[in-house]
Every structure is written in C-alpha cells, then in structure tokens.
Amino acid sequence: MKLTLKIWRQKNAAAEGKIVEYPIDHIEPDMSFLEMLDILNDELIMKGDEPVAFDHDCREGICGMCSLYINGEAHGPDRGVTTCQLHMRMFKDGDTIFIEPFRAKAFPVIKDLVVDRSSFDRIQHAGGFISVNTSGNTIDANTIPVNKKDADDAFDAAACIGCGACVASCKNSSAMLFVAAKVSQYALLPQGKIEATDRVLNMVSQMDAEGFGNCTNTGACEVECPKGISLENIARMNREYMSASLKG
Amino acid sequence: MAKSALLKSSIAKKVAMALSGLFLMLFLAQHFFINMTSVFSADTFNSISHFMGNNPLVQFVIQPILIVGVVFHFIMGFVLDFKNRSARPISYAKNNGAANSSWASRNMIVSGSVVLAFIALHFYDFWFPEMVYKYVDVNPLNETRYFHELAEKFESPVRTALYSISFLLLSLHLWHGFNSSFQSVGFNNKYSRSLHKLGYAFAIVVPFGFIFIALFHHFNH
Numbered sequence: 001m002k003l004t005l006k007i008w009r010q011k012n013a014a015a016e017g018k019i020v021e022y023p024i025d026h027i028e029p030d031m032s033f034l035e036m037l038d039i040l041n042d043e044l045i046m047k048g049d050e051p052v053a054f055d056h057d058c059r060e061g062i063c064g065m066c067s068l069y070i071n072g073e074a075h076g077p078d079r080g081v082t083t084c085q086l087h088m089r090m091f092k093d094g095d096t097i098f099i100e101p102f103r104a105k106a107f108p109v110i111k112d113l114v115v116d117r118s119s120f121d122r123i124q125h126a127g128g129f130i131s132v133n134t135s136g137n138t139i140d141a142n143t144i145p146v147n148k149k150d151a152d153d154a155f156d157a158a159a160c161i162g163c164g165a166c167v168a169s170c171k172n173s174s175a176m177l178f179v180a181a182k183v184s185q186y187a188l189l190p191q192g193k194i195e196a197t198d199r200v201l202n203m204v205s206q207m208d209a210e211g212f213g214n215c216t217n218t219g220a221c222e223v224e225c226p227k228g229i230s231l232e233n234i235a236r237m238n239r240e241y242m243s244a245s246l247k248g
Numbered sequence: 249m250a251k252s253a254l255l256k257s258s259i260a261k262k263v264a265m266a267l268s269g270l271f272l273m274l275f276l277a278q279h280f281f282i283n284m285t286s287v288f289s290a291d292t293f294n295s296i297s298h299f300m301g302n303n304p305l306v307q308f309v310i311q312p313i314l315i316v317g318v319v320f321h322f323i324m325g326f327v328l329d330f331k332n333r334s335a336r337p338i339s340y341a342k343n344n345g346a347a348n349s350s351w352a353s354r355n356m357i358v359s360g361s362v363v364l365a366f367i368a369l370h371f372y373d374f375w376f377p378e379m380v381y382k383y384v385d386v387n388p389l390n391e392t393r394y395f396h397e398l399a400e401k402f403e404s405p406v407r408t409a410l411y412s413i414s415f416l417l418l419s420l421h422l423w424h425g426f427n428s429s430f431q432s433v434g435f436n437n438k439y440s441r442s443l444h445k446l447g448y449a450f451a452i453v454v455p456f457g458f459i460f461i462a463l464f465h466h467f468n469h
C-alpha cells in the first residue's frame with residue numbers, strides 16, 4: 001500500500017507544532033498501525049531526520065499507553081481496539097491519513113504525538129484505591145460474597161486501561177468516562193464501599209481541577225473506548241456524587 | 249464538602265442543567281396540550297387560557313419559576329459551552345464527530361440559540377402584550393379574546409415560517425436533550441431502552457404538533 005501521512009510535528013511542549021506530510025510505500029495490510037510508524041521512523045532516521053515521537057508499550061492492547069487521533073477518531077476507525085491493535089487493512093491503497101496527538105488542555109503535548117496524561121494519575125491518587133493492609137495478612141477477596149451482577153459490572157468497569165481516548169473523542173474534552181469507570185469499579189464492591197463517599201467527591205474535584213470539560217452525554221466516549229466502558233458508569237457516578245454530596 | 253465547592257463541580261452543574269431541562273419539557277408538554285385545544289374548540293382554548301392568565305398560582309408562582317428556569321437554562325448552557333470549548337485550546341486538523349455521536353448532541357448550543365431567539369420573538373408576540381393588557385392598561389376581563397389573538401398572529405406567513413423553523417430546531421434540541429437529561433440525573437437502567445423511544449417520540453410529536461397548530465391557523469384564516 002502507498003499512503004500519504006499527515007502527521008503533527010512539534011519539537012517540545014513550548015514549541016509551535018504543525019502538520020507535516022510524509023509519503024510512505026510498501027505497507028502491508030497485515031501490519032499494525034504502529035509498525036507502519038516504525039517503518040516511517042526507520043526511513044526518517046536513514047535520511048538523518050528526527051523520527052516521529054509516539055507513545056507505546058505493550059503493543060498488545062492492555063497497557064493503554066498508545067494513543068493517536070487517526071483520521072478524526074481516537075485509536076483510528078476500528079472499534080474496540082487500541083492503536084497498537086489497529087491494522088493497516090482498515091485503510092486503502094492511496095489513502096491520506098491524519099495522525100494527531102490526543103487534544104485537551106489537560107493532556108498537553110510533550111513532543112510530536114506524545115501527550116502528558118499524568119492528570120489521570122492525579123485523579124487516581126485522589127481516590128482510585130482502597131486502603132487495605134497488604135503487608136502479608138491480606139484476606140482473600142473471594143471470602144467476601146459479592147452479587148454476580150455487581151461483580152460483573154465492577155469487572156467491566158475495571159477493564160478501563162486509562163488510555164484517554166474518551167477525553168480525546170469528547171467534544172468537551174471530558175474525562176467522565178474514565179473517572180466513572182474508576183469510581184464504579186470500587187463503588188460496586190463491598191471493599192470499595194467504605195471509602196465511597198470521599199472517593200467520588202475527591203476524584204471529581206481533582207478531575208475538575210485538571211481542566212477537563214463537562215459531560216453533555218454525546219456518547220462519543222463510549223463508541224471510541226477500546227474497552228467498551230459503558231455510559232451506565234457515568235450515570236452511576238452521577239448518582240454516587242449526588243448522594244455523596246448530600247451526605248458529605 | 250463546602251457548598252461553594254459543590255456548586256462549582258461539573259456534576260452539580262450537569263444535574264442542574266438536566267433538572268432545568270426536565271422542567272422546561274414539562275412546561276412544553278402542558279403548553280402543547282393547551283394550544284392543541286385551539287384546533288378543536290375555540291371555547292375550550294379560551295377558557296383554559298383565561299384560567300392560566302388569571303389564576304394567581306399560575307401567574308405569580310409558576311410563571312416566575314418558569315422564567316427563572318428558562319434564564320438559568322440558557323445562561324448555564326452558554327457558560328458550559330464556553331468552558332467546554334476552552335478545555336481543548338488546539339482543535340484537531342481532522343475530526344470525524346459523525347463517527348461516534350449525533351449532530352443534535354454536538355450542536356445543542358446551535359439548536360438552543362435558535363430556540364432562545366424564538367423565545368424572544370414569542371415574548372414580543374404574546375407575553376409583553378399580555379402583561380401590558382392585564383397589568384399596565386388594566387383592561388376588564390375578557391374571557392373570549394384569546395383565540396382571536398392567537399389566530400391573528402398566524403395570519404403572517406413570515407411569522408408562521410419563523411415559528412415552524414424554530415420548532416424544527418427545538419425538535420433536534422429535544423432529540424438529544426430528553427434522553428440526555430435522564431442520563432445526567434443518573435437514570436440509566438433496564439428501563440432506559442423504552443425511555444429512549446419515548447424521548448424520541450416526545451422530540452417529534454411535541455414540536456411537530458406546534459408546527460401543525462401554526463399551519464392550521466395560518467391556512468384557516
């Protein structure tokens with residue numbers, strides 16, 4: 001396949017960036033999107049140019065590190081996959097492909113396509129945990145009975161890999177789907193109930209402080225989320241938040 | 249949690265927006281049923297209008313709440329839209345919004361602004377003359393004037409067209425807004441699928457009903 005890539009290049013956080021066009025040839029449909037970028041980078045290095053910086057780690061769809069806004073969608077046109085699991089067969093010979101960083105005030109660009117998603121870490125630090133003793137005398141979680149539906153819903157919420165595609169896709173750059181998944185995963189389980197009130201208040205307040213926008217229920221996040229996190233989690237977080245504010 | 253922090257929180261704003269939207273939809277539904285009577289019976293329309301226009305509870309309690317509700321809704325709408333836009337200082341060179349969301353959901357500020365312009369025209373047409381008639385000029389009660397006042401307004405093809413266009417945008421506003429407001433207040437469960445259908449029906453029946461009423465009076469003149 002022969003393609004035209006239009007890639008956002010930006011030297012560093014302070015520099016102004018711009019879209020730069022790169023022609024690329026001999027791309028196999030079975031290559032992953034990141035392999036295609038590896039080939040481009042090899043060519044750039046051979047020519048003595050600066051390679052394109054992009055994030056990746058596991059390359060098997062589980063770590064949430066890869067990002068990229070590809071042809072107007074987070075993780076590209078495929079559904080339920082991260083960019084590392086996106087394959088070139090989703091594109092046609094002769095296509096022009098826009099490759100941009102995830103855009104949000106709370107996700108500043110570090111270089112080229114790499115953005116700083118530590119705002120998610122700070123939201124997690126604000127309450128995305130349970131306080132248990134892990135120094136050797138931890139009780140087996142399976143000794144506490146959990147309703148099957150709650151266990152399943154908590155598991156589905158816990159599938160969130162913190163990639164940030166929900167923020168990137170949302171017209172408001174809202175982080176509600178991510179935060180809702182993290183709130184739900186604990187709120188549904190007995191171990192998480194103890195700190196539930198503080199958790200939702202603190203995580204939402206950190207989310208607002210980071211400068212994410214406000215959810216208007218367009219549903220774009222749910223469609224683009226590689227892990228199928230559902231809007232039900234946002235409704236649950238809203239309920240949790242309202243009852244927590246009445247209590248707290 | 250401090251009350252001030254609560255009022256600043258994104259979710260509190262979202263819930264407040266939803267409650268004002270739900271309240272406006274209730275108002276819209278009752279306005280719809282009252283106006284519909286004008287198609288079937290001038291007398292029924294006159295007597296309900298007379299009641300609504302002179303009942304102290306409606307005039308001095310419900311009407312001010314409604315006005316506050318509308319003003320709150322559109323100011324909050326503009327504030328949120330401004331904040332949400334500034335959460336992405338650099339926009340995408342290529343964005344495919346249609347791939348993951350409806351036009352109506354992405355353009356609530358557009359449909360809302362047209363509805364706001366309509367509300368201004370509507371106040372100029374009906375509300376201000378009504379207030380002057382009742383509370384400034386203090387005319388004697390006349391239980392049969394309402395139907396003619398309504399029918400006369402729709403003589404103008406321009407006004408009839410403006411009303412109809414506004415209702416088309418109201419339909420789009422409600423297409424997303426009805427279901428969005430339930431999601432905002434945390435209602436998402438096994439009944440949501442049926443509720444969504446009701447929401448889409450509401451978003452079509454009510455605005456198109458208003459268009460029907462406007463056209464009915466226009467062509468029956």
Ligand code: HEM
Binds near residue numbers: 262272321325
């Ligand atoms: C009869 C008039 C109106 C009705 C029945 C109505 C109804 C609604 C409803 C039900 C929602 C959904 C709330 C939610 O998502 O939780 C909504 C949202 C919205 N409305 Fe209206 N609305 C009306 C007029 C207006 C006007 C005049 C504006 C002026 C700009 C406006 C702007 C907005 C905006 C921007 C939103 C999206 C905000 C958000 O979802 O957070 N609306 N409206």
Ligand code: SF4
Binds near residue numbers: 224
């Ligand atoms: S909710 Fe989905 S899109 Fe958002 S961070 Fe988690 S996995 Fe990524």
Ligand code: FES
Binds near residue numbers: 057064
């Ligand atoms: S690199 Fe780990 S999910 Fe894509």
